[in-house]
Amino acid sequence: MFVKKPPMGWNSWNTFTHAINEELIMQTADIMANEGYLEAGYEYLVIDDCWSERERDKNGNLVADHEKFPHGMKYVADYVHSKGLKFGMYSCDGILTCAGYPGSFGHEFEDAKYFAEVGVDYLKYDNCYKVASVPNTTTYQKMALALKASGRDIVFSACNWGTEDVHTWARSRGTDLFRSTGDIFNHFESMQNIADSQKDKLAFAGPGCYNDVDMLVVGMKPKTDESGAGVQGDGMTEGEQRYHFAWWCMVGSPLMMGCDLRDVSDEAKKLMLNKNLIRINQDIECRPPYMAGHKNAWFRNLSNNEYALGFFNDAEDGGWPPVSYLSFNEIGLTPNCGYGLELTDAFTGEKVGVFEHDFKVKVPGHDCAMYLAKVVKLS
Ligand code: GLA
Numbered sequence: 001m002f003v004k005k006p007p008m009g010w011n012s013w014n015t016f017t018h019a020i021n022e023e024l025i026m027q028t029a030d031i032m033a034n035e036g037y038l039e040a041g042y043e044y045l046v047i048d049d050c051w052s053e054r055e056r057d058k059n060g061n062l063v064a065d066h067e068k069f070p071h072g073m074k075y076v077a078d079y080v081h082s083k084g085l086k087f088g089m090y091s092c093d094g095i096l097t098c099a100g101y102p103g104s105f106g107h108e109f110e111d112a113k114y115f116a117e118v119g120v121d122y123l124k125y126d127n128c129y130k131v132a133s134v135p136n137t138t139t140y141q142k143m144a145l146a147l148k149a150s151g152r153d154i155v156f157s158a159c160n161w162g163t164e165d166v167h168t169w170a171r172s173r174g175t176d177l178f179r180s181t182g183d184i185f186n187h188f189e190s191m192q193n194i195a196d197s198q199k200d201k202l203a204f205a206g207p208g209c210y211n212d213v214d215m216l217v218v219g220m221k222p223k224t225d226e227s228g229a230g231v232q233g234d235g236m237t238e239g240e241q242r243y244h245f246a247w248w249c250m251v252g253s254p255l256m257m258g259c260d261l262r263d264v265s266d267e268a269k270k271l272m273l274n275k276n277l278i279r280i281n282q283d284i285e286c287r288p289p290y291m292a293g294h295k296n297a298w299f300r301n302l303s304n305n306e307y308a309l310g311f312f313n314d315a316e317d318g319g320w321p322p323v324s325y326l327s328f329n330e331i332g333l334t335p336n337c338g339y340g341l342e343l344t345d346a347f348t349g350e351k352v353g354v355f356e357h358d359f360k361v362k363v364p365g366h367d368c369a370m371y372l373a374k375v376v377k378l379s
Contacts, residue, residue, distance in 0.1 A: 010261065019228070028262070041278055043085055092126035093126070094127065135164060159212075186234070210254055216256060218236075242347065251289060311368060318365060345371060
């Protein structure tokens with residue numbers, strides 16, 4: 001189907017991994033609908049791996065885990081839909097899913113039919129236990145066909161972690177978004193590695209097929225023991241979370257929240273609901289940003305004579321660069337052209353002013369500054 005903007009929603013994996021159930025999903029649906037998330041654009045509620053029984057039924061069909069989802073998946077889908085949300089599920093192009101549940105290899109058409117009957121609007125399709133002789137170009141094309149043949153509009157979210165040069169064929173094989181990286185963990189280094197890894201591939205995304213740099217860890221609690229549910233990591237500071245969310249918005253990645261929405265700090269919630277950052281992420285033209293002169297200055301053309309300008313500081317506090325800087329020459333606003341940039345702080349919504357030749361700002365380490373900009377005539 002044609003997906004006009006990067007999908008936004010929530011996914012169960014980052015915080016809950018295998019520890020999912022009907023009650024959690026219904027509570028999350030309530031919160032998404034009642035606490036401003038849906039209104040802000042987060043419309044897909046996606047159940048990741050570990051939702052099914054370990055075996056298919058005697059007819060070869062997938063079956064929901066009887067203990068986690070005692071009323072079956074259609075019941076959950078109906079509830080999610082009743083809240084005005086869209087419903088997402090998960091499968092895999094291999095023999096098994098990454099967590100060892102039945103995968104869709106050899107069952108693509110019947111599984112797509114099952115997902116359509118349940119009322120699924122979004123399918124995340126993983127890549128574990130893949131049959132080595134069949135390339136991803138085939139496995140993903142096959143599921144794209146099966147979803148289309150199912151008779152229901154289903155967003156197709158490919159997840160092969162950036163392997164087999166996915167950015168070069170994801171669009172041609174009918175996927176709507178493609179995971180371009182390995183899994184994110186809940187710490188700055190993981191997030192930064194992911195951000196860095198895609199800097200030369202941002203232009204492969206555009207309307208209808210998006211570069212998915214993985215789900216958000218904003219608002220997640222630290223977790224450093226191996227036991228229990230959720231992905232590992234000692235967490236991120238508020239500045240690091242700002243960097244993380246702002247970068248995902250700047251590059252137009254899908255925004256899939258990964259925290260426990262029942263227990264999220266006011267700061268993290270405010271960040272994920274920031275209208276200016278979401279406006280940048282969801283811009284209808286879906287243009288990628290580019291590095292403007294300095295390594296940490298990024299500029300993006302938006303619709304409606306607006307632009308996004310971001311400075312991302314990878315250094316620890318006090319490290320390089322002490323001051324972030326953009327010479328407007330780098331974006332075509334040459335000296336004496338008669339135009340300047342009017343900047344609004346994307347985090348606070350405050351007008352910063354009109355600037356003629358350049359702009360400088362001190363960004364703390366592991367943090368960022370983000371602006372919405374307009375080109376204005378200088379008086
Ligand atoms: C892979 C994916 C993750 C998640 C897990 C589920 O690691 O990349 O996003 O879906 O599988 O097992």
